[in-house]
Amino acid sequence: MTMVSEAVIAALREALGDRAVLSGADIPDRNRQDWSTLSAVLPLAVVRPNDPAGVAAAMRIAAAHGVPVVPQGGLTGLAGGARPIDGAIALSLERLTGIEEIDRDSSTMTVRAGTTLETIQKAAEDAGLYCALDLGARGSCAIGGNVSTNAGGNRVLRYGMAREMVLGLEVVLPDGTLVTSLNKMLKNNAGYDLKQLFIGSEGTLGIITRIVLRLFPRPQCTMAALCGLPSYDAVLALLASARGSLGPLLSAFEVMWPDYWDVATRKVAGVRDPLTSAHPFYVLVEAQGNKDSDIEGFESWLESQVEAEVISDAAVAQSLADVKAFWGTRDAAADFKLILGPHNSYDIGLAVADMDRYAESCRARLARDIPGCVSFFYGHIADGNMHIIACVPDAVPQPYDAIDAIVYDEVRRFHGTVSAEHGIGLKKKPYLPFSRTPEELALMKVIKQALDPNALLNPGKVL
Template sequence: MLTKMSTNASAEAIRALEEALGPAVVLSGADIPERNLQDWSTLGPVRPLAVVRPSDAQGVATAMRIASRHGIAVVPQGGLTGLAGGSRPIEGAIALSLERLVGIEEIDAAAATVTVKAGTTLEAIQRAADDAGFFFALDLGARGSCAIGGNIGTNAGGNRVIRYGMTRDMVLGLEVVLPDGTLMTSLNKMIKNNAGFDLKQLFIGSEGTLGIVTRAVLRLHPKPNCVMAAVCGLGSYDKVLSFLGSTRRWLGPTLSAFEVMWPDYWQVATQRVPNIRRPVSGEHAFYVLVEGMGTHEDEKARFDALLENQMEAGIIEDAAVAQSLSDVKAFWGARDAAAEFRQVLGPHSSFDIGLPVADMDIYAGACRARLARELPGCESYFYGHIADGNMHIIACVPGAAQQPYEAIDDIVYDLVRSHGGTISAEHGIGLKKKKFLPYTRSPAELELMRSIKAALDPRGLLNPGKVV
């Protein structure tokens, strides 16, 4: 169990860290950067005891050993783009930032892998893979600032899960610092490796509560030779489901994304967020961004034939088809505009839920109505990956002196529970969703999670209070 550290013990720990790692690596007091006080969640800032910024895995291990020896908690931090409070500091704890553990160590063309340090941004990995003639499939709106260690820690999903899977499906090997400071290196490059327990799975999605990822071996894919995309307007959710079924049958493994936007979201994204192009005219009940990635140019003909067939069948009311990669990027701009909603809506709550695909519009209608009824003036916006069962929600009371965050959470997650969904599809639990975890997980599952945590971190020093 954690106990509050005395001032002398804290000062002694900081001195030990400075002696082992150098004073420039350890920031305390007024030297702690503001960015390290919080993540992108709605939880307020917290000033940690110190921010430690090692430049290599050995430095991370040394910091963890010293913290363990002094009984001080450690909160790992990457790009600080999390929305659930997983990397938010704890008072009296050390924030261990991986911002200096950056770089592409190797691209193995024969194995189709890339070995990276945990603080490397997702976009940097995407670019390195592209320069080497490969494709790294993980993609999300925060690509320019999120760190791969955080992506691994939360098992990030993103835009192309329907084809390539979650982050878990792209990780072959890990190097991890355990709560006692042990450095476990298992930088496997083989897709097939059944030599005992698959230990990396313990750390993927554990949000830094079981270990700190310092390096990773990631799986690469062939670079697509053609990318097809269209934004379509549809008249009902039944037609969205019909279009999804047809898209799967027509495109098969080339289908890489199927994003659905409700009109409330579409209006803000295309009319209020600056520099977002509105691809289709008129008003529609739903807007679908469908994308395919192929290795042969003739796959474009199949994509066009799909759209023509669905237009003739009355499923699609209107469509804009990308004629260039710049068009594809512009189409995704409308879908990624959620990152700019804070600028036009002000403070708001963001949600990342999972539901049976057939129930999503029913849920959206019930959620929108209940939020407006119980919280007068509350507005809500719905969008998401949908084809993989993932819906995102943004909700707020515009102009309110203080947003009713807790009341919004209660409504959204109560309805998730009644629909048999999950409170987190890809963003993790962190601190913000912890009290709602029993809505999604059974008592037996929760107890097993606690047992694993206790086995690896018996003193509860690593990211305490998060997840379980």
């Protein structure tokens, strides 16, 4: 350990206490990597402040010693954004948890950045309100990470990305300045909307410490159906009809290709196929309403789509337990590692009309160019987001770089984005120019230089 390393650790312990600073063999394995396929790295230290002032103090100390800092939340990211780098401090928000306020009149919740999404969802429900952000890692992911990556999830179609649910932020800048802007107002045009700099910036411009979330009225009824469809044209027809007939009630439209469906319903424990036969496409449609007539309208719409032969077969949820079971077919992706072993997960964006052509082309290239490679396609689709799982079963090591190159080259060919909701981190950094122009990248670098001239905050990530 160098003199600088010893000095910065000593200063951190003096400012925050011994319990808040871990080094050497005391650093937990969980802080050495995130959920990406990148290898683990031992950081210089793990710092765990329990309040925003502590985060600011830690950042000031690190800046004074010229030591880089990598923010960490729930560590559920798949792009390597929270993975430590050699010689850096991992600043974990695991102790910065708790719900500070629920304001029913403003329909807002003020939370600390390390709070899990599931905790926030339950607190909103207990208050008679609704947190619309939802994703499969809800029990592990931290809201600060959700906001710093502009998470999307299951109900973007109705409520938008995380960005649309954030009214105010508190952030620590790379020099340790604490900027508090815990706005609760939907309308606030007093100068630049500074929070937008930090939402989706993956901890490269500031460390989010507190958030004001916009809450919504709690739906009184949730309708869902799992449908088998004969073609991708039928998928597009069903989506258009759902948008027109269900309107603002439509909350999710999830599409699963047969390769994904077969693994999810036949091999993942606890997941079952509610349909009676196999189909070329499977669609989970969800709508949220407030009265019995909404349920009747949903069922009438489904019947019309069956009569029009858009839907070949359908199972309709009769209870919230059924709704949860239907969503289990989508959440099953988290358990594919138990069946396939190590694999890579991809999160891309495409024009909705191109998605099946992309899947066909990508699947064929992977199988042709990488012997033994299997791939599985599914996703939110209606919001332009497709997910892919790919690997060579039992291969050691996995040919991740070769798979990446094909998946992202196909994205470029179809004029899509290499990241719809998971961020860039380290893993997608080489492919960011596939989705951004040189002028856009140059502007991003100007912003980074302005806020973090010494490149101390999450260096090497994104840009």
